[in-house]
Amino acid sequence: MSEKLYELETIIRFDEDGGTATLYTASRRVAAKLHNAGLMPIKTYRNGTTITGWLFELPPYDVIVKPERRAIRLGVKKRS
Numbered sequence: 001m002s003e004k005l006y007e008l009e010t011i012i013r014f015d016e017d018g019g020t021a022t023l024y025t026a027s028r029r030v031a032a033k034l035h036n037a038g039l040m041p042i043k044t045y046r047n048g049t050t051i052t053g054w055l056f057e058l059p060p061y062d063v064i065v066k067p068e069r070r071a072i073r074l075g076v077k078k079r080s
Contacts (some may be wrong), residue, residue, distance in 0.1 A: 005015070005070050006080055007073065008025075008026045008027040008028075008030075008032070009024075009025070009027075010023065010024070010025040010026070010030050010038070011024045011025075012063055014039070014060035014074070014075055015060075016076065019058070020057050021058050021060040022055060022056065022057055023055070023056045023057075023058060023074060024053060024054070024055050024056075025053060025054055025056075026052060026053040031054045032042070034056055039056050039058060039066065040056075041054040043055040053073065059075065060075025060076065061075040061077045062075065062077065063068060063075045
């Protein structure tokens, strides 16, 4: 069964304490972009033999959104 495009969600979660951010995606396109950028999934979700999603970890400081070409860094850089 093929998933509808609107069902291929991507969810980013992180705490304000500067710990690790997690990114879950059901989108092969998003997973491929992350993989091509050097990130490896920490978990792959399956329904039988079909891959249904991927979970990645990344530093929250690397979470950036770009509305109208302005970069907004959502995470806080972890202090040493």
